[in-house]
Every structure is written in structure tokens, then in C-alpha cells.
Amino acid sequence: MTSGSTTRSAVASVGVSDRNASTVDTSTIVLGIETSCDETAAAVVMGGTDVLSSVVASQLDEHARFGGVVPEIASRAHLETLPQVVAEALERANIDVSRVDAVAATVGPGLVGALLVGVSAAKATALALDVPFVGVNHLEAHLYAALLDEPNARFPMLFVLVSGGHTLLVEMTGHDSYRVIGQTIDDAAGEAFDKVARFLGLSYPGGPAIDKAATRGKDTAIALPRAMLNDGLDVSFSGLKTAVINHVRANPHVSSDDVAASFQRAVVDVLVHKARRAASLIGANTIALGGGVAANSLLRSEMTKAGESDGIPVVLPSREMCTDNAAMIASAGWYRLRRGEVMGLDAGADPNLKLGAGQR
Ligand code: KG4
Numbered sequence: 387m388t389s390g391s392t393t394r395s396a397v398a399s400v401g402v403s404d405r406n407a408s409t410v411d412t413s414t415i416v417l418g419i420e421t422s423c424d425e426t427a428a429a430v431v432m433g434g435t436d437v438l439s440s441v442v443a444s445q446l447d448e449h450a451r452f453g454g455v456v457p458e459i460a461s462r463a464h465l466e467t468l469p470q471v472v473a474e475a476l477e478r479a480n481i482d483v484s485r486v487d488a489v490a491a492t493v494g495p496g497l498v499g500a501l502l503v504g505v506s507a508a509k510a511t512a513l514a515l516d517v518p519f520v521g522v523n524h525l526e527a528h529l530y531a532a533l534l535d536e537p538n539a540r541f542p543m544l545f546v547l548v549s550g551g552h553t554l555l556v557e558m559t560g561h562d563s564y565r566v567i568g569q570t571i572d573d574a575a576g577e578a579f580d581k582v583a584r585f586l587g588l589s590y591p592g593g594p595a596i597d598k599a600a601t602r603g604k605d606t607a608i609a610l611p612r613a614m615l616n617d618g619l620d621v622s623f624s625g626l627k628t629a630v631i632n633h634v635r636a637n638p639h640v641s642s643d644d645v646a647a648s649f650q651r652a653v654v655d656v657l658v659h660k661a662r663r664a665a666s667l668i669g670a671n672t673i674a675l676g677g678g679v680a681a682n683s684l685l686r687s688e689m690t691k692a693g694e695s696d697g698i699p700v701v702l703p704s705r706e707m708c709t710d711n712a713a714m715i716a717s718a719g720w721y722r723l724r725r726g727e728v729m730g731l732d733a734g735a736d737p738n739l740k741l742g743a744g745q746r
Pocket residue numbers: 423548549550551552575576577579580591592593594597677678679680681682683708709710
């Protein structure tokens with residue numbers, strides 16, 4: 387771990403900026419900071435979509451032996467790593483910190499201690515640079531990760547957010563206009579991947595491990611349930627996880643690769659089925675995927691195929707933009723800044739922040 391000296395000197399070397407934040411355009415540069423869970427990230431994005439740098443320091447090794455994220459370890463690691471990550475993001479972007487027009491940070495949802503590290507650092511930097519501080523909803527930012535490569539994707543949009551903590555089907559009719567139309571009633575998709583992987587003795591985090599094992603397995607090997615398939619837009623993955631556990635206990639010599647492939651197929655079948663139904667209900671012109679599970683190979687290919695056959699373009703973020711990063715925070719921050727949605731320096735973090743909740 388590194389000390390905070392690098393960033394302190396970078397910030398201290400800068401005078402007060404006289405840049406006018408009311409003119410937000412393609413040259414406006416936002417420094418983004420993300421610390422909501424176990425990735426310490428900073429990025430510099432110009433004009434909302436031009437990623438000048440994106441640095442992610444993962445704490446995976448620190449949490450792996452516990453099989454999940456330990457909040458106290460996460461906060462401490464953010465504190466130790468963030469200054470260096472911010473300095474590196476500025477260096478890679480090859481800009482002087484005085485070019486930064488606003489600082490955006492995730493204000494929720496997430497682990498409260500972890501969030502506060504990023505929010506405090508962002509507010510201090512904004513104060514030192516005399517630029518606005520923009521609070522960003524982490525869930526909204528996952529959507530902007532999809533829009534980085536497709537900023538002109540057409541509304542109404544169905545946003546399928548599948549991450550470690552959330553599984554949401556969201557109708558988006560414009561920037562900052564969200565309506566949750568479906569969600570998990572129990573486990574999030576990523577949580578189900580992580581729990582099944584852990585049960586199979588695969589590495590942490592489970593999603594990528596299952597994705598890899600599934601390529602060696604047969605996805606029809608085990609009959610697994612597709613819960614609530616024809617029942618509204620909500621989903622449920624807890625019964626699927628239990629079915630996997632029961633099957634493996636009853637068949638201890640079953641191939642883990644077959645289990646991984648069959649499980650992954652069941653999750654993807656449900657997500658694609660529900661996304662198609664939701665897209666048709668809202669008359670979607672675009673389906674956008676976001677969140678860590680959007681990195682899943684089968685989900686990406688099946689959702690793309692479904693979009694092709696339904697005549698709806700499917701927007702997929704690059705794999706590195708699916709999992710937590712700060713480019714998506716800076717991008718979402720730019721759109722908020724453009725609408726004049728800046729926050730005071732008394733703003734705090736909200737670990738339970740909902741999508742579409744007023745942040746102003
Ligand atoms: O969005 P994210 O980085 O963090 C949250 O905001 O939750 O998502 C992390 C989740 C984890 O559950 C991880 O297992 C899952 O995304 N994940 C995947 C894949 N890559 C990451 N799940 C399935 N297939 C993948 N390739």
C-alpha cells in the first residue's frame with residue numbers, strides 16, 4: 387500500500403480554478419472517484435464519454451480468503467490506495483490537475499465506510515480546486531458505462547442492471563428519468579454466481595470462475611428451475627441456488643463444469659426472457675446491459691441474439707467497464723453537471739441510495 391503523499395502534493399500545487407462550470411460541453415473534464423465496494427478507482431473523462439484514463443486498484447486479494455468483501459478491510463484499503471490511484475489517473479490522462487472542471491464521486495449505494503472515503507476525498511479535492519462536487523448514484527453510473535461507446539443510443543431504453551448487489555430492469559425514458567419495472571425478490575444475479583461458485587469450491591469472485599468453468603461443461607447436463615419465468619418482470623435466483631446445492635449433494639461426483647454451465651444457462655435464460663418481455667412492454671428502442679454480470683460471455687451473446695431477432699439494438703459495455711470503475715462515475719457526473727446538479731460540500735454518503743432518488 388502507498389502513502390497519500392502523491393496526491394497531496396498534486397492537489398497542493400494547484401491554485402484556485404476560475405473555470406466556469408455553467409458551460410458544460412465536450413471539453414469539460416470530470417475527475418471521477420469510485421470506492422463503493424472493493425475496487426478503488428479514479429478516472430478522467432472529457433465531455434462525458436472520452437475516457438482519458440481509468441485506473442482500478444482491486445482489493446480482491448485482501449478479501450479472497452474471507453470469500454467475500456469485509457467492510458472494515460475495504461474502507462482501510464481505500465484510504466491507503468486512493469491517493470495514489472487518483473494521482474495515477476491524472477498522470478495517465480496527461481493533464482494538469484488544474485484542467486479538472488468538476489470532481490464526481492459515488493455517494494451510494496454501497497458500504498458506508500467505503501463510500502465516505504471516496505466522498506471525502508472528492509469533496510476535499512473539489513474544495514482545493516474550487517470546482518463543483520458532483521454526487522453520483524453507483525447504479526446510474528453502471529448505465530453510463532454502457533453509454534460510453536453509444537452516447538446516442540435511443541430512448542426509451544431498457545436498462546438491465548445485473549451486479550453483485552442488484553438485479554434491476556429499469557425503464558429509462560431520458561437522462562435522469564428512471565423507473566424500476568422489475569427486480570429480484572431475493573438474491574442478486576452476481577450474488578447467485580458468487581454463492582454457487584463458492585459452493586463448488588471455485589475461486590472468488592465467482593462470476594468469472596463460473597463463466598470459465600462453463601466453457602468446459604454441458605449446459606443441458608442438469609435440469610434446473612427457471613423461477614417465475616412467466617410471472618411478471620421480477621426474478622428470483624434463490625431457488626436456483628438451492629437446486630444446485632441439492633443436486634450436488636445428491637450427486638457428489640457430478641462434474642463442476644457441467645454444474646457451472648447448467649447454472650449459468652438457467653440464469654441467462656431467465657434474464658434474457660424477462661428483458662425481452664420488459665423491452666416489448668415499454669416499446670424499447672435500446673436494451674443496455676450494465677453491472678459485473680454483464681461481463682458474462684453467455685449473457686452477452688444471448689442478449690445480443692435476442693435483440694437481433696426482436697429488432698432492438700443491444701448496447702454492451704466493454705468487459706472492463708461492466709465491473710466497478712470510475713470512468714462510469716465521471717461520465718454520469720458529467721451528465722449531472724450539465725444539468726446543474728452539483729452537491730454542497732456538506733453532502734454525505736447514502737448506503738441505501740435508490741435509482742432515480744433525487745440527489746439534488
Ligand atoms: O458491478 P460489480 O463489479 O460490483 C457491484 O456493484 O456489485 O459486480 C460484481 C459482480 C460479482 O458478483 C461478480 O461475480 C460478477 O459481478 N461478475 C460476473 C462476471 N464478472 C463479474 N458474473 C458472471 N460472469 C462474469 N463474467
